[in-house]
Amino acid sequence: MTGPAGVRKVVTVVDEVLLELGRPVASPVRRVAAAAVIRNPWAGRGFVADLQPEVEALAPELAQLLTDRLLSELGGVDRVEAFGKAAVVGLDGESEHGGALIHTPYFGNVLRELTEGTSIIVFSDDQLPAGEPLTVxxxxxxAAATRSHYQTVQIRIPDAPRPDEIVVIAAAASGPRPNARIGDRRTDPVVRLADLPMETAR
Structure with a gap:
């Protein structure tokens, strides 16, 4: 991919869980994070009040690129059960630059439509030097309240983001956590602090 998005490299991390506590999991779960390393379009320009033009130009293209990678690694849209997104901004930018690229409909709606999702997309973001890991x-x-699918995938790119770059990430999983068994919000009892057998005095 070349052109206005200024992509320097694309990195895909695949994590497939086959054993848990030495036992084969009933249904192996594949988690994928796809990351695009791009030049920060706002780096070196000082405070830019209106980020919208660059968001409209870059975010949909990045969402398409990264979602295509997810679907390829997972084997199609029907294999996507969970999703997330993230951004890491280099030290010459500001955290809002990453937020601008992932927290608007120009990224989120494209990712959601291509994965046939309806939930709000959970996220993480940070401003870090190159090589630092980020947990997505x-x-x-x-069904965002489905507790069995609460999980994470970690990604680290040794040479990114450079100070004038942003790493934009989309992530997905083919199923729940291995051996998920802590219930669900739909079946949880009502829990109130006053009813718990714990000391509340300080």
């Missing part, structure tokens, strides 16, 4: 959270693409 995931949850169910159509």
């Amino acid at each position: 959270p995931l949850w169910h693409k159509t």
Whole structure:
């Protein structure tokens, strides 16, 4: 991919869980994070009040690129059960630059439509030097309160982001956590602090 998005490289991380506590999991879960390293379009320009023009130009293209990678690694849209997104801004930018590229409909709606999701997309973002890891959270693409699908995937790119770059990430999983068994919000009891057997005095 070349052109206005200024993509320097694309990195895909695949994490497939086959054993848990030495036992084969009933249904192996594949988690994927796809990251695009791009030149920060606002770096070196000081405070830019209106980020919208660059967002409209870059975010949909990045969402398409990264979602295509997710679907390829997972085997199609029907294999996507959970999703998430993230951004890492280099030290010459500001955290709002990453937020601008992932927290608007120009990215989120494209990712959601291509994965046939309906949930709000869970996220993480940070401003970091090159090589630092970022943990990307995931949850169910159509039922965000489904606790079994709360999980994470970590990504680290040794040479990114450079100070004038942003790493934009989309992530997905093919299923829930291995051996998920802590219930669900739909079946949880009502829990109130006053009813718990704990000392509340300080």
